[in-house]
């Protein structure tokens with residue numbers, strides 16, 4: 001029996017802009033099991049980032065239910081949402097989102113600071129995880145002293161360091177050239193093989209093929225895609 | 230968390246050196262001027278009160294104007310005051326005009342003062358050479374005199390006056406000492422004065438009344454009570470006519486001076502603190518700019534699990550650290566300025582712990598007050614909007 005860690009039912013997200021109401025997600029049903037590598041494939045403006053924001057507890061749905069690790073995510077105060085984000089989610093962004101003044105290691109330590117992990121342990125864990133993504137010799141470099149691919153590895157290390165329930169990546173290869181993109185995808189596959197649960201959003205069908213499972217989102221509607229054995 | 234926030238705040242301040250400095254300038258000037266004013270005024274105050282206190286903080290001064298019925302105090306009145314409790318000593322003064330002569334030379338319009346040993350025991354530097362009038366002189370009504378500098382120079386050319394005779398108002402006295410030369414600032418010109426025991430003035434010269442006296446109090450804490458008791462004796466002596474005398478308690482003069490200067494220093498500091506408010510607005514402005522510039526950083530931190538409260542704390546610490554650095558620089562400048570001014574005008578300079586605490590407390594408070602709004606703004610940013618704004 002696979003363990004269900006994420007469950008969405010009839011999830012709707014509506015944006016109100018002045019008089020107009022725009023329904024961006026039109027009743028989405030989605031289950032994710034532990035160990036899945038799910039690709040969410042869809043064209044621009046289809047609602048991918050909106051879905052990712054809801055999965056990542058940065059935003060709340062207009063209606064429908066969303067359970068993450070058995071907890072209903074609705075009407076929660078900001079403080080609880082920040083704890084869930086810290087504990088359950090590891091974000092990986094298209095633009096890396098590293099803090100330019102901090103070294104690679106300090107960037108990786110950030111979520112641990114908010115988790116209240118003591119300094120010694122933070123250093124040990126961040127060093128260990130940076131080694132894991134192949135940046136043992138770049139720990140003290142600042143982001144502007146790293147290539148794009150290396151920066152994304154730092155971002156992946158930062159997402160991994162809290163050992164979250166889900167790794168959530170929005171266009172992780174979008175800002176990288178093809179070869180570097182392949183390397184990052186190879187790393188994702190390794191993480192999948194290690195048993196990590198990954199949700200990856202992309203508009204590129206080739207990138208999406210790296211996932212163990214693909215769903216398509218078109219104009220706010222989600223449909224199950226082909227399995228990628 | 231706190232340590233991390235302080236570290237990040239310092240990094241941020243250092244990485245924007247010029248802007249941080251310009252923002253701090255308001256705080257530097259504000260704290261500097263408040264501290265300089267307070268230190269200068271309190272130094273000047275302590276100089277003035279020291280001077281007043283050196284005249285005797287434990288003294289009650291009685292001036293006798295007299296009434297038609299009773300022109301001055303008698304020895305009997307003095308004895309009554311001496312019988313009161315808490316009296317350490319009484320120094321009566323009799324004053325008049327006289328002529329002095331030696332070896333055929335005469336000087337007119339000489340101030341004659343009758344004083345006693347108590348006066349000399351409580352007053353420093355009255356004579357420049359010789360000896361003072363002592364208890365035995367007072368008790369025996371001795372014919373001894375202290376003479377002013379001008380008299381010594383004019384009557385005893387080429388001679389040491391001490392041990393010589395002098396005729397005061399036709400009566401012969403022995404010169405036992407020479408009065409300290411008075412400078413132009415002194416209230417009384419002693420250069421053409423002679424001082425003899427007041428008992429001699431009453432018993433030998435025939436002076437009837439004591440014109441003024443200083444009462445020395447044993448315990449300063451009871452000065453007010455003792456002053457009231459002395460007043461009681463005087464009222465009786467003048468048959469209830471309060472115009473006959475005036476009585477001044479030094480302690481109360483000191484208190485008045487201190488009260489006045491503390492009001493003055495508070496007023497000046499209040500005016501100077503307007504510049505602190507201006508500095509605070511500068512801080513708020515910089516913090517708002519900083520929040521806007523770092524919108525995406527705030528969004529990222531929130532995505533990584535920062536609570537709104539933690540974001541708020543981070544920005545608040547940044548503003549407090551900024552103000553504290555400004556406050557410390559301002560404090561150093563203000564204190565240096567006060568030191569220079571104190572040396573120039575010759576007042577005392579003292580740095581109290583409360584001044585240090587005031588400077589630190591004030592700057593931290595400004596950091597909190599003016600950093601609060603920007604920090605709250607940062608903590609309320611929506612993480613999605615914040616992350617998008619790259």
Ligand SMILES: Nc1ncnc2c1ncn2[C@@H]1O[C@H](COP(=O)(O)OP(=O)(O)OP(=O)(O)O)[C@@H](O)[C@H]1O
Nearest residue numbers: 015017024042043044045046047048049050051203
């Ligand atoms: N805060 C918002 N307010 C109003 N409309 C919004 C808001 N955020 C997104 N939208 C709208 O929702 C739709 C979906 O946006 P979303 O960002 O989810 O698309 P996407 O699939 O991620 O596209 P892309 O591949 O270009 O990133 C868009 O039409 C967008 O204009």
Ligand SMILES: [Mg+2]
Nearest residue numbers: 048049050170
């Ligand atoms: Mg998107």
